[in-house]
Amino acid sequence: MKVLLICPERERRKDEAFLFRLGFLNLPYVAAVTPPEVEVKIVDEAYEPINYDEKVDLVGITAQTPVAPRAYRIAEEFRKRGVPVVMGGVHASVLPHEALEHVDAVVIGEAEATWPQLLEDFRLGQLKRIYRANGWIKGEEIPLPRRELLNPRFYFPLKLLETTRGCPHRCDFCQVSRFFGNRYRNRPLKEIAKELEDIFGLGPVMSPWAKRFLSLLSKDLPYFLKRRLLYIIDNNVVSNKRFAIELLSLLRDYDLLWWGHAPVSIADDDELLRLFAASGCIAVNIGFESLSPKNLKAMKKGFNKPHKYREAVKKIHGYGIGIMGTFIVGLDDDDPSVFQRTADFILENRLDWALAFIMTPYPGTESFARLEAEGRILTRDWEKYDSLNAVYQPLLMSVEELEKGMRWIWKEVFSLRSIFQRIVKSPRIHPLFYLPMNWSFHRLTRNW
Numbered sequence: 001m002k003v004l005l006i007c008p009e010r011e012r013r014k015d016e017a018f019l020f021r022l023g024f025l026n027l028p029y030v031a032a033v034t035p036p037e038v039e040v041k042i043v044d045e046a047y048e049p050i051n052y053d054e055k056v057d058l059v060g061i062t063a064q065t066p067v068a069p070r071a072y073r074i075a076e077e078f079r080k081r082g083v084p085v086v087m088g089g090v091h092a093s094v095l096p097h098e099a100l101e102h103v104d105a106v107v108i109g110e111a112e113a114t115w116p117q118l119l120e121d122f123r124l125g126q127l128k129r130i131y132r133a134n135g136w137i138k139g140e141e142i143p144l145p146r147r148e149l150l151n152p153r154f155y156f157p158l159k160l161l162e163t164t165r166g167c168p169h170r171c172d173f174c175q176v177s178r179f180f181g182n183r184y185r186n187r188p189l190k191e192i193a194k195e196l197e198d199i200f201g202l203g204p205v206m207s208p209w210a211k212r213f214l215s216l217l218s219k220d221l222p223y224f225l226k227r228r229l230l231y232i233i234d235n236n237v238v239s240n241k242r243f244a245i246e247l248l249s250l251l252r253d254y255d256l257l258w259w260g261h262a263p264v265s266i267a268d269d270d271e272l273l274r275l276f277a278a279s280g281c282i283a284v285n286i287g288f289e290s291l292s293p294k295n296l297k298a299m300k301k302g303f304n305k306p307h308k309y310r311e312a313v314k315k316i317h318g319y320g321i322g323i324m325g326t327f328i329v330g331l332d333d334d335d336p337s338v339f340q341r342t343a344d345f346i347l348e349n350r351l352d353w354a355l356a357f358i359m360t361p362y363p364g365t366e367s368f369a370r371l372e373a374e375g376r377i378l379t380r381d382w383e384k385y386d387s388l389n390a391v392y393q394p395l396l397m398s399v400e401e402l403e404k405g406m407r408w409i410w411k412e413v414f415s416l417r418s419i420f421q422r423i424v425k426s427p428r429i430h431p432l433f434y435l436p437m438n439w440s441f442h443r444l445t446r447n448w
């Protein structure tokens with residue numbers, strides 16, 4: 001049996017295409033729980049065309065909401081040729097009946113739990129319409145992803161690693177916590193160590209003299225040259241402090257640079273910040289979301305305290321760790337002054353990279369249900385649910401103001417003046433990492 005797993009890509013406007021991709025682990029995880037006798041191939045449509053005439057027995061597609069319509073079109077092409085299609089991922093999990101209008105079967109929840117049974121049913125000619133995961137798999141059941149099925153030429157040369165799943169918070173706009181559950185599940189450290197060993201090998205990045213020599217140019221250069229860069233994709237790297245301390249100490253054994261997501265409250269914990277810095281952390285990705293306590297409370301993220309943001313940024317920077325910040329605009333307490341305030345905050349506090357997105361009420365979330373009840377959902381064209389388009393009626397501004405204002409923030413943040421102020425001017429934090437990243441967004445936004 002041969003199975004084709006597809007990561008679909010919708011057509012984007014040229015000025016909305018992001019310049020590099022980081023790869024993904026979801027399909028390599030599905031491949032990892034596929035029985036060895038089944039041949040698996042992964043196609044990333046962002047880089048390779050789909051061959052609809054390829055001889056395959058079954059197609060599996062994953063899709064987040066904005067790519068769901070594209071996934072449906074792909075499914076229809078295969079089904080026309082008599083090849084059954086299964087769809088999983090967040091969108092199909094929250095809207096299985098919509099997905100079933102386009103595919104033969106839907107996987108609801110984490111596919112690792114149900115995929116082997118689905119394949120067995122398919123082999124016996126007994127494919128069911130819905131495969132629903134019964135709860136969430138345990139941390140120790142998360143398999144080693146089959147990264148070798150992704151073409152490394154397509155992606156920015158860094159590795160992705162997942163150490164935990166789930167999130168106990170219930171931010172009203174977030175599909176992630178619904179999909180992965182409201183409890184953190186840690187993977188066993190020995191499994192993580194095995195994966196790191198497979199990816200990087202144990203020990204120093206290079207010989208001490210070579211490292212010393214290259215570090216004269218930039219202390220990050222040895223790591224970039226040896227591609228010893230890691231992105232920990234967890235929702236929160238410090239979900240459990242004891243586990244985080246052990247993980248950080250493990251990372252030190254691999255002599256690498258890494259970044260991951262953490263709440264702004266990480267700034268309150270000097271012990272963790274010290275360990276972050278010592279383990280090679282070059283960035284924490286922080287969802288500041290809003291400078292308005294009223295907005296944060298409404299979105300159930302009241303644990304973010306905007307009056308502490310400046311101090312937190314200063315503290316994290318003090319440990320030599322950069323900050324990648326994300327903000328959401330167009331919330332109910334946002335009038336048109338939000339754009340200037342957000343850009344000023346990013347510039348004044350010298351965030352090393354930051355993006356502001358338009359609030360997106362993804363289907364299945366509380367924010368979608370609330371806005372729908374208020375009659376403010378403007379479209380169900382899922383392709384527009386990409387955080388770059390306004391799909392609901394904002395309260396204190398027009399849709400046009402919101403879309404223009406978000407783009408204005410990007411232009412301001414990635415202007416040459418801003419890049420100079422935030423990245424080039426001393427004291428500098430990991431400029432080798434942040435300068436190209438900011439520059440690529442400058443190029444993306446300069447004609448906006």
Ligand code: SF4
Pocket residue numbers: 167168169170171174175176177235287301
């Ligand atoms: S903290 Fe992050 S992952 Fe958790 S619910 Fe909120 S937005 Fe989602």
